Amino acid sequence: MEPPKRSRTATRARLLAGALEVFAERGFAGASVEDICDQAGFTRGAFYSNFGSKDELVLALFQATTDRLLEQIEALLPDLATQPGTLLDAVLGLLDEAIGDQRQWHLISTEFTLHALRNPEAARALNEQRAMFRASLTRLVEEISAASDVTFSVPPELFVRLIIALHEGARSQSLLEPTKVPAGSLEHAFLPIVLDAVSQPSH
Amino acid sequence: MEPPKRSRTATRARLLAGALEVFAERGFAGASVEDICDQAGFTRGAFYSNFGSKDELVLALFQATTDRLLEQIEALLPDLATQPGTLLDAVLGLLDEAIGDQRQWHLISTEFTLHALRNPEAARALNEQRAMFRASLTRLVEEISAASDVTFSVPPELFVRLIIALHEGARSQSLLEPTKVPAGSLEHAFLPIVLDAVSQPSH
Structure with a gap:
């Protein structure tokens, strides 16, 4: 077989x-x-x-993309535990690597999100898929904060929502103005500031 | 006449x-x-x-919306100069108020952005319109920082890009999950943290 x-x-x-x-x-x-x-x-x-259906195929595309991303982040975990400061750089670098063609990915993922805003069934499926991705990313953030003896003053799930919101909003600016807003530049400029402000030593 | x-x-x-x-x-x-x-x-x-054309009409819609928003922010300026701490709350509140129907506005503005990513002429016009909006918002941020004797460790233009990226990315999450991510909640949770981290007294 x-x-x-x-x-x-x-x-x-x-x-x-x-x-x-x-x-x-x-x-x-x-x-x-x-x-x-x-x-x-x-x-x-x-x-x-x-x-x-076409919807089911798009959701499979999302799943394949997020699986690949999470797999690559997990492969980095052993290194991250010993070098926690590099967490964000590593994650941000992977966002670019795991998604080969940012423009293509932005077009299809944004378009399906708009479709979901007009179609409750698609919204339910998309939210489920996004929740699974956020849960995996949250687990990773928690593992890394435990390994590096740091706690957050905000729930890790909320920090993950921030990363996703900023990345999705920034990608739109980068695609519209690639030379003025290089891919990842807003994330690199501001996420470390937030991470630093919300991190406290555990003991 | x-x-x-x-x-x-x-x-x-x-x-x-x-x-x-x-x-x-x-x-x-x-x-x-x-x-x-x-x-x-x-x-x-x-x-x-x-x-x-249809494009020209959408750009006029963008212009009308951003004009209304800037007008309302400017009306608040005299108060903000004496109460700088309320700047972000005021601006974030206006983002919700000036744009009556967030879902409708998100659908049309996101869709036109996707159109612009496939059409260089629309991209040029949209970028021009967005640049004007950012310039006005940047001037306001500079006026307020001068009035409150605070300087930023990042260019005000970059901080404005952050506000816009976070707002656009967060709006997508709020519309998909209105009860889990109330409108404005990610902005309210994180923008004050960033503002505080990048602000320094001028003297």
Whole structure:
């Protein structure tokens, strides 16, 4: 049974990659399942045996992206425990690395968020996905603060929400004005200030 | 010549209000000039004698919204000079007040930003409009810091970019999860921390 499974994984991966291209260029609303199949070189049958809908495919894209990001952050944990000061730089660096094409990712993730604001079912699914990502990131922040004997004067979950809000807002400015606001520059300028202000030695 | 001018202003205002409704419900790409005219009760002729294109109308909406916001902030200036500590609360309060329907405004402004990321001419016009808004806000921050004898360890323009990035990113979370992230809560939790950390007495 191995070959069919490998092939199914490969089909999903090619559909996800094709969808990312198509969505980025035509927008979430403007891209049809046919467009995605054409781009990836599959039939509609192949699409629907992998995803129930366009929404489900986007959520799978989000999941794949956040899984990759969390995996890379976790790989850094052993180093971070001995060098806690580098936490933010490492996380911010990964945000850029794990997401290859920031413009493409911004277009599709922002567009799906707008879709969710008009569609309660999509909002529910997106919120669930985002909550899982925040929970993983919060656990990492807690592990690192424990390893470095630091406590926060704000709930770690709120600090994670700040990182996400600032990153998403800053990315919009960076994409509109790449030379004036290099990717990550607002995060690098302000997150260390906040982290320092809310950190206290545990003992 | 007064009545025609008043009437022209009223026509523009009704077209702007109609467009806000139509864009919020159908999206920027999905809304046609006809839809906007139907909503506002005007002909296409009336539309094109006021706006060269849909893009131009959205930029006029941005201008009207930011003008209203800056006007309200400026009205507060005399009080702020004597009570500098209330600056952020006042500005954050106005962001909510000046923009009546946050959801509607988020949908249209985010959608036009995505449009600009695919269209260099729209990007140029949007960047110009955003630069003017940032310049006005930066001047206000500088006036207030001078009046309260405080200097910043970061350029005021960068602090303004932070406020905008955090506000835009936080608004997305607030609209997706209104009860978990009340409007303005991330800004209120973190901007005073940053302001305090970057402020130094002038003498």
